[in-house]
Amino acid sequence: MAWTRAALALFAAAALALAVVSGGSSDDPRTPAGLPGLAPPSLGTAVVGSGGLTAAIDAYGDVVDLRAPGPAGQALIDNPADRQAAGTVAPETGIVPRVHIGSEPALPLWRASWVKQRYLSGTNVLVTEARVASSKVTVVYAASANRLACLTRSTGGSRVSIAAFDPAAQSRLHCDERAAGAVVRAAIASDRSWLAQARPLGDGAPGWARQMYRRSLLTLRALTARRTGAVAAGARDGWAYAWPRDAGTAALAYAAAGYRPEARRVARFLLGLDLGGAARFQGDGSPVAGREAQGDASGWVDLAARASGLAPRSQALPWRGRADYQEGEAGDYLANAIVAGARLSAFESLSGLAREAGGRGGLDSAASWAVRPYPQPELFAAVRRTLLRLVADGGRFGIGPSEDWAGNEAWTAPTAWAAWALAALGERREASLLLADLRRAATASGTLPERVDARSGIPRSTTPLAWSHAFAILALRQLWPD
Numbered sequence: 001m002a003w004t005r006a007a008l009a010l011f012a013a014a015a016l017a018l019a020v021v022s023g024g025s026s027d028d029p030r031t032p033a034g035l036p037g038l039a040p041p042s043l044g045t046a047v048v049g050s051g052g053l054t055a056a057i058d059a060y061g062d063v064v065d066l067r068a069p070g071p072a073g074q075a076l077i078d079n080p081a082d083r084q085a086a087g088t089v090a091p092e093t094g095i096v097p098r099v100h101i102g103s104e105p106a107l108p109l110w111r112a113s114w115v116k117q118r119y120l121s122g123t124n125v126l127v128t129e130a131r132v133a134s135s136k137v138t139v140v141y142a143a144s145a146n147r148l149a150c151l152t153r154s155t156g157g158s159r160v161s162i163a164a165f166d167p168a169a170q171s172r173l174h175c176d177e178r179a180a181g182a183v184v185r186a187a188i189a190s191d192r193s194w195l196a197q198a199r200p201l202g203d204g205a206p207g208w209a210r211q212m213y214r215r216s217l218l219t220l221r222a223l224t225a226r227r228t229g230a231v232a233a234g235a236r237d238g239w240a241y242a243w244p245r246d247a248g249t250a251a252l253a254y255a256a257a258g259y260r261p262e263a264r265r266v267a268r269f270l271l272g273l274d275l276g277g278a279a280r281f282q283g284d285g286s287p288v289a290g291r292e293a294q295g296d297a298s299g300w301v302d303l304a305a306r307a308s309g310l311a312p313r314s315q316a317l318p319w320r321g322r323a324d325y326q327e328g329e330a331g332d333y334l335a336n337a338i339v340a341g342a343r344l345s346a347f348e349s350l351s352g353l354a355r356e357a358g359g360r361g362g363l364d365s366a367a368s369w370a371v372r373p374y375p376q377p378e379l380f381a382a383v384r385r386t387l388l389r390l391v392a393d394g395g396r397f398g399i400g401p402s403e404d405w406a407g408n409e410a411w412t413a414p415t416a417w418a419a420w421a422l423a424a425l426g427e428r429r430e431a432s433l434l435l436a437d438l439r440r441a442a443t444a445s446g447t448l449p450e451r452v453d454a455r456s457g458i459p460r461s462t463t464p465l466a467w468s469h470a471f472a473i474l475a476l477r478q479l480w481p482d
Contacts, residue, residue: 029090032110039459041110042089045443046126047235049143051226056235060109061128061139063095066169070225071232072240072283076168081238095164097139099132117445123191124222142187149183150175199258205480213476215446216469220250223466229265230283234462241280241288246467248300253470255307256477263308270301295322295336332357335366338374352386355402362403365414368421387418395454398437409451416471423478
């Protein structure tokens with residue numbers, strides 16, 4: 001799909017407003033304005049890699065995050081999420097393709113008249129195409145082992161230069177046609193061989209569902225460290241850590257899709273963590289300061305272990321008085337209670353299951369978990385009421401985490417896990433509608449943002465998100481089992 005250039009200042013205005021709110025000054029850099037219908041530059045919309053060197057690429061072919069070894073490894077390019085949110089990312093950040101036409105100043109692809117992006121079929125090799133003045137430009141990225149390849153092509157007498165503004169990133173970047181071509185070919189062969197091992201969706205699955213399934217599997221591959229099994233929530237500053245719930249769901253998805261070795265590798269990583277030490281962990285298993293352990297951690301680890309054929313942990317963390325998946329204040333929350341196998345009568349209301357004990361906090365989409373993957377059959381009717389209400393109140397890009405969630409955004413993980421539960425409850429129509437919402441929320445390349453603007457569907461946060469793709473795999477397999 002292509003987007004024509006138009007006079008749209010939405011992103012520039014929003015970025016400026018955020019900069020003021022965040023304490024920015026007039027001396028700060030300003031994130032360049034994005035093209036209509038696309039996220040602004042610097043926000044990753046695709047990920048390249050297969051568990052070694054991992055790169056996040058924005059909608060304009062810029063490498064905005066680069067990590068090794070693995071997606072939760074050391075940052076070679078680190079684009080701070082707070083600057084992204086404030087709209088104060090300098091244009092000279094990361095690896096930026098620029099188009100040279102005659103004696104005119106070189107132009108980045110966010111100055112193009114249109115840009116489109118896609119993956120080569122069955123791979124994590126990313127192709128970005130753009131029209132800059134009279135030239136058509138193509139930029140191809142692939143990662144294999146510890147090398148990042150970039151191949152460029154242009155027409156109309158133009159040429160493309162690739163500038164890496166960090167020496168550590170420059171040392172991993174290969175743009176020579178011969179060397180880069182070898183990396184691209186190796187990545188294509190590896191990805192397609194790996195994807196061929198997946199259990200297929202069953203008969204009757206439409207083409208878009210099979211495409212979402214394949215893209216979700218490849219996304220998990222890119223966000224899972226091949227050596228250690230650490231699953232990064234996303235390839236972005238602040239998200240390039242392993243959360244037990246995100247990684248635990250990835251293990252479930254791997255097991256469901258027939259990737260038992262990958263599921264076991266993830267589960268072993270999780271079983272080695274000190275779950276009481278923090279909410280999130282580095283790629284080497286060390287805790288990350290700043291957020292205390294959350295109440296669902298041990299439940300997701302146990303579930304991942306069982307799904308992959310390993311023994312679960314012997315001790316469980318208490319769930320009361322802890323933060324839940326919404327990562328707000330500590331409390332007694334439905335999501336944590338479900339994962340812990342606690343009685344849920346305190347969360348019931350006439351409408352369904354509320355987020356907080358006593359029926360407070362509005363209906364919570366995490367009620368889905370009491371159907372899948374922590375079934376409590378006596379609650380199925382309450383879960384059905386909860387989800388049907390949330391779906392009825394949702395928009396064309398999905399639902400929010402809970403009824404009282406502030407912000408005009410749709411969240412892809414709750415949309416996907418609600419689809420999984422509804423499919424398991426036999427509500428195939430509503431589950432299919434949610435997957436259609438998820439499809440609309442996806443980027444042009446098929447990746448799922450953490451959340452999107454509820455009106456435009458434009459990504460507002462980390463893209464892709466491992467948790468969303470893992471739940472998408474599970475929902476698709478529930479609707480179309482093999």
